[in-house]
Amino acid sequence: MAKKVLVTGGCGFIGVNFVRLVLEAREDWEIVNLDKLTYAGNLRSLDGVADNPRHHFVKGDICDQHLVESLFLEHDIDTVVHFAAESHVDRSITGPADFIRTNIFGTFTLLEAARKHWLDRPRQAGGDECCFLHVSTDEVYGSLGATGYFTELTAYDPRSPYSASKASSDHLVRSYFHTYGLPILITNCSNNYGPFQFPEKLIPLAVNNALQGREVPVYGDGGNVRDWLYVQDHCEAIVRVLEKGVAGESYNIGGHNEKRNLEVAELLCDILDRKAGPLPSGQPRRQLITFVRDRLGHDRRYAIDAGKISSKLGWTPKMTFDVGLEKTVDWYLSNRTWLDAVVNGSYRQYYQQMYANR
Numbered sequence: 001m002a003k004k005v006l007v008t009g010g011c012g013f014i015g016v017n018f019v020r021l022v023l024e025a026r027e028d029w030e031i032v033n034l035d036k037l038t039y040a041g042n043l044r045s046l047d048g049v050a051d052n053p054r055h056h057f058v059k060g061d062i063c064d065q066h067l068v069e070s071l072f073l074e075h076d077i078d079t080v081v082h083f084a085a086e087s088h089v090d091r092s093i094t095g096p097a098d099f100i101r102t103n104i105f106g107t108f109t110l111l112e113a114a115r116k117h118w119l120d121r122p123r124q125a126g127g128d129e130c131c132f133l134h135v136s137t138d139e140v141y142g143s144l145g146a147t148g149y150f151t152e153l154t155a156y157d158p159r160s161p162y163s164a165s166k167a168s169s170d171h172l173v174r175s176y177f178h179t180y181g182l183p184i185l186i187t188n189c190s191n192n193y194g195p196f197q198f199p200e201k202l203i204p205l206a207v208n209n210a211l212q213g214r215e216v217p218v219y220g221d222g223g224n225v226r227d228w229l230y231v232q233d234h235c236e237a238i239v240r241v242l243e244k245g246v247a248g249e250s251y252n253i254g255g256h257n258e259k260r261n262l263e264v265a266e267l268l269c270d271i272l273d274r275k276a277g278p279l280p281s282g283q284p285r286r287q288l289i290t291f292v293r294d295r296l297g298h299d300r301r302y303a304i305d306a307g308k309i310s311s312k313l314g315w316t317p318k319m320t321f322d323v324g325l326e327k328t329v330d331w332y333l334s335n336r337t338w339l340d341a342v343v344n345g346s347y348r349q350y351y352q353q354m355y356a357n358r
């Protein structure tokens with residue numbers, strides 16, 4: 001069915017993969033892509049699709065009430081897919097203010113605009129055909145020990161300013177369903193990886209450093225576990241939830257790929273040795289792995305039980321971690337211009353601030 005979708009954060013990592021998927025796979029969906037272009041947003045990631053007549057880019061802030069309301073009116077938006085956020089845990093530890101503003105107040109601003117546009121005035125389409133899909137994270141559930149999984153019923157227990165701001169926004173979104181009847185959906189997914197990820201996150205950071213023969217920093221003892229989800233699998237899951245999900249419900253999305261961080265770093269070094277040739281020193285890249293001071297409040301393990309989305313909506317991830325990691329490395333190797341452009345002056349400053357003397 002035709003949709004007019006407001007995608008927020010459509011120039012970030014998951015957002016660009018979602019925009020690309022939808023433009024290709026849903027010919028009757030139109031996208032309004034609202035993105036502030038923070039350090040994490042990159043118009044170059046939309047090269048080749050930005051000019052598609054079904055894609056309209058708007059540079060702006062989700063906290064700008066006037067702008068958000070005018071977009072709902074101008075484009076008669078019936079669907080919101082809300083990715084825009086401050087997303088990096090380490091940055092939330094050194095500077096939480098932007099996380100509170102964008103992740104909480106920004107979500108509130110979007111919810112208010114949706115409420116006004118969908119519920120306060122009669123629409124031709126009718127309220128039932130509208131949908132506000134909020135993209136959230138498994139980090140809202142806290143940290144696991146060696147066993148167990150997060151289900152949709154796991155109690156929220158966020159432990160970083162980032163995850164606390166995402167948990168707040170999830171609560172707000174759910175409250176608009178119960179209080180006003182706004183048709184909402186929430187997805188909570190695990191760690192994504194794949195093309196277009198900004199190299200502040202573990203996988204692209206390790207690829208970039210190992211490629212250049214620089215240290216690959218692993219926090220603490222390297223034993224923290226993440227459940228890796230290939231970004232295209234995630235985007236397909238979001239489309240499935242939009243098309244088949246039940247309003248008011250949340251769905252966990254995971255990759256069934258639990259790995260320790262050290263193992264991920266080692267695998268990446270091995271793949272790069274094979275694909276990028278040896279370092280000038282001749283040393284294997286594994287020797288670049290360096291244990292550094294741990295992240296404050298570092299969650300030990302995340303693992304998703306994706307049974308609900310599998311049984312109710314028929315979605316399961318397609319990508320295995322071995323193949324996904326190879327494809328990801330291939331993408332960075334074939335897109336050196338993209339990578340070199342993002343590790344520019346401000347990135348070098350960030351890297352220095354986070355990793356010098358760590």
Ligand code: NAD
Nearest residue numbers: 009011012013014036037038040041061062084085087192
């Ligand atoms: P990202 O940091 O790569 O991109 C965020 C995008 O939002 C950027 O394009 C940025 O410019 C934009 N943005 C930030 N503040 C904005 C504002 N005030 N107004 C408008 N645009 C703004 O993030 P990502 O990794 O693509 O994550 C997308 C969403 O998915 C986030 O909500 C995140 O919490 C969630 N999530 C991410 C992961 C992951 O592994 N990356 C996992 C689970 C959930």
Ligand code: DAU
Nearest residue numbers: 087088089137138139190191200201202217218219224261
């Ligand atoms: O679980 C979902 C979350 O995954 C999302 O909600 C976040 O937006 C996303 O950033 C990601 O959070 P993490 O903190 O898990 O991702 P990150 O890539 O920053 O770190 C992954 C693991 O690797 C984590 O245990 C910390 C560790 N790490 C990270 C970096 C950047 C290192 O050991 N070294 C590093 O240099």
